[in-house]
Amino acid sequence: MRSWLAIAFLLVSAGGSSAAIDAVNIYEPRKFGYFIGDILERRVEVITSGDTQLFTAALPRPGPLTYWLDLVSIKHTEREASGRRIYDITLKYQIFYSALEAKRLDIPAFPLRFINPGSAAPDARAPGEPDASSQLGNYTASVPALGLVISPLREIAVDNLMPDKTIEISDIMRPDAVAQEISTAPKVQLLALSAAVLAVSGILLLSHYAVWPFARRAKRPFTQAERQIRKRQFAASGEAPYGDLLLILHRAFDQSAGRRVFAADVPEFIARHERFAGLSPKLKSFFESSQLYFFSGDRRLAEDRFPSSELTRLAGDLAREERAAA
Amino acid sequence: MRRNSISALRNWRRGPALWLLAAASIACFGYAAHDLISTRGSNNNIRQLVDRRDVPVDVKRAHPQEILARISESVRRDHIEDAQSILSIAGATLPPSVRASALYNIANARTRMAAEAVRKGQIDSAAAMINLAKSEYRLALKLDPQSWDTRYNLDVAMRIVRDLPQAETEDTTSSEAAKKLWTDLPGIPRGLP
Numbered sequence: 001m002r003s004w005l006a007i008a009f010l011l012v013s014a015g016g017s018s019a020a021i022d023a024v025n026i027y028e029p030r031k032f033g034y035f036i037g038d039i040l041e042r043r044v045e046v047i048t049s050g051d052t053q054l055f056t057a058a059l060p061r062p063g064p065l066t067y068w069l070d071l072v073s074i075k076h077t078e079r080e081a082s083g084r085r086i087y088d089i090t091l092k093y094q095i096f097y098s099a100l101e102a103k104r105l106d107i108p109a110f111p112l113r114f115i116n117p118g119s120a121a122p123d124a125r126a127p128g129e130p131d132a133s134s135q136l137g138n139y140t141a142s143v144p145a146l147g148l149v150i151s152p153l154r155e156i157a158v159d160n161l162m163p164d165k166t167i168e169i170s171d172i173m174r175p176d177a178v179a180q181e182i183s184t185a186p187k188v189q190l191l192a193l194s195a196a197v198l199a200v201s202g203i204l205l206l207s208h209y210a211v212w213p214f215a216r217r218a219k220r221p222f223t224q225a226e227r228q229i230r231k232r233q234f235a236a237s238g239e240a241p242y243g244d245l246l247l248i249l250h251r252a253f254d255q256s257a258g259r260r261v262f263a264a265d266v267p268e269f270i271a272r273h274e275r276f277a278g279l280s281p282k283l284k285s286f287f288e289s290s291q292l293y294f295f296s297g298d299r300r301l302a303e304d305r306f307p308s309s310e311l312t313r314l315a316g317d318l319a320r321e322e323r324a325a326a
Numbered sequence: 327m328r329r330n331s332i333s334a335l336r337n338w339r340r341g342p343a344l345w346l347l348a349a350a351s352i353a354c355f356g357y358a359a360h361d362l363i364s365t366r367g368s369n370n371n372i373r374q375l376v377d378r379r380d381v382p383v384d385v386k387r388a389h390p391q392e393i394l395a396r397i398s399e400s401v402r403r404d405h406i407e408d409a410q411s412i413l414s415i416a417g418a419t420l421p422p423s424v425r426a427s428a429l430y431n432i433a434n435a436r437t438r439m440a441a442e443a444v445r446k447g448q449i450d451s452a453a454a455m456i457n458l459a460k461s462e463y464r465l466a467l468k469l470d471p472q473s474w475d476t477r478y479n480l481d482v483a484m485r486i487v488r489d490l491p492q493a494e495t496e497d498t499t500s501s502e503a504a505k506k507l508w509t510d511l512p513g514i515p516r517g518l519p
Contacts, residue, residue, distance in 0.1 A: 035477060036477050036480060036481055037467045037471060037473075037476065037477035037480065038471075039471050070464070070468070072468065094467065094468065094471065096464055096467075096480070098480070098481045098484040098485065152481075153477060153478060153481050154478060154481060154482075156485070169437065169438055169441035169442075169482075169486075170438060172482055173434060173437065173438070173478075173479050173482050174474075174475035174478045174479050175475075176398060176401070176402075176430070176431045176434055177394070177398070177427035177428075177430055177431055177475070178376065178398070179372050179375070179376060179391045179392070179394040179395035179398060180372075180391055181369045181372050181373065181391070182365050182368055182369055182372075182389055182391055184362060184365050184366065184369070187358060187361050187362045187365055188362060190354070190358040190361075191355065191358035191359060191362055193354075194351050194354035194355040194357075194358050195355055197347070197350075197351040197354070198348065198351035198352060198355050201344055201347040201348040201351055202348060204344050204347075205344050205345070205348055208340065208341060208344055323340075323341065324340065324341070
């Protein structure tokens with residue numbers, strides 16, 4: 001609940017200058033019921049016309065104003081409304097008065113100074129000179145004093161501390177602040193969540209590559225074939241019997257198609273498994289050399305046409321396409 | 327065909343996506359584990375300090391509450407200088423409410439010492455301590471205006487040694503005295519003949 005009062009200034013002696021302060025509205029907080037440590041906020045609204053500027057260097061500075069009052073902050077903003085420039089000045093005070101009984105204290109009045117940039121700068125004169133105020137009178141808005149009733153916070157009778165020593169100071173004072181333990185619950189939750197995600201992604205990865213628990217995955221004949229071929233190659237240091245490798249890959253084709261696949265079935269196989277379409281030339285040469293190897297007896301030629309390194313690569317490509325498919 | 331190619335694109339990224347997910351969850355897990363372990367350590371320190379054991383604390387890395395516990399324990403052992411240096415080292419990183427609590431504890435210790443000094447009749451040292459305590463209470467109240475304990479103890483501290491607007495009265499008398507001094511000075515030259 002804020003009361004407000006408006007002080008309208010009649011400007012008679014403008015002296016030809018169009019710049020003027022038209023009105024000062026002060027929005028005051030309540031004037032009673034304050035304790036030590038309370039913060040109060042006053043808002044001053046100055047409506048000006050013409051080329052008037054707030055002389056910000058003359059604003060009160062944050063810090064202690066008197067022994068019982070601090071200016072915590074002062075903020076000013078500027079806005080335009082229907083051709084007028086309006087300055088909003090917000091002042092925040094904090095009270096440090098320890099009252100014995102409800103007592104009224106005044107925040108003293110202070111001026112807000114404005115300058116007209118067209119005329120001489122006010123700081124050209126020494127601040128103590130008397131003609132400065134008369135010249136700048138037109139551009140000064142006064143913020144009136146504010147009376148505050150400050151109430152006592154506690155019973156005063158108790159602190160008879162003097163030598164009889166009936167009361168300890170620590171009995172009167174409020175206790176010290178105690179450090180709180182840091183809550184670990186959210187951190188434990190985060191840990192559990194990330195562990196769960198890690199486990200799930202690990203399982204998905206294992207199934208993706210058909211490793212140990214998923215090694216028998218029926219859907220991954222080519223992955224298994226690739227692994228088998230690599231194992232053979234590794235065991236024989238790259239000199240594994242060519243026929244065995246061909247057979248391993250043939251079994252993988254059979255398993256993948258669900259029946260025997262021969263060279264003539266390749267187009268049908270590709271039509272069913274579109275994913276392998278990109279590999280069709282390689283598939284064809286694989287089946288051709290396999291035919292050469294097993295049925296024409298020209299094993300040397302077959303191995304030259306489609307060497308085992310090529311075969312290993314084909315198996316790898318097939319396995320990759322197979323993984324990508326599902 | 328078109329639908330197939332879209333699903334092919336989606337499927338194609340499954341392997342890298344899984345690896346990414348795994349890497350992210352490992353990073354998250356590592357962070358959470360480290361955080362939890364360090365928090366457990368901090369809580370252990372806080373518990374010991376609250377139990378009045380003199381545990382050292384790494385001021386630059388410690389959790390704010392840990393620093394508050396350390397300061398409170400230093401204050402309890404009457405090592406106010408230590409408490410103050412810890413506060414000034416950690417000050418900028420502490421949240422305002424924790425800083426206010428630390429200042430409040432330090433000021434409480436000073437107030438208790440001042441009350442003791444008053445009893446012993448050492449009014450001057452009591453006044454000096456109370457002035458320090460009052461400025462610390464004021465700073466604490468600025469940082470955390472809602473703390474009613476701070477207001478209450480500031481009020482108590484203000485009653486231990488009388489609080490007068492000394493600066494203002496002193497100022498006027500001293501300037502008057504200075505003026506008088508100048509006018510009474512003998513032998514001021516009265517200008518050239």
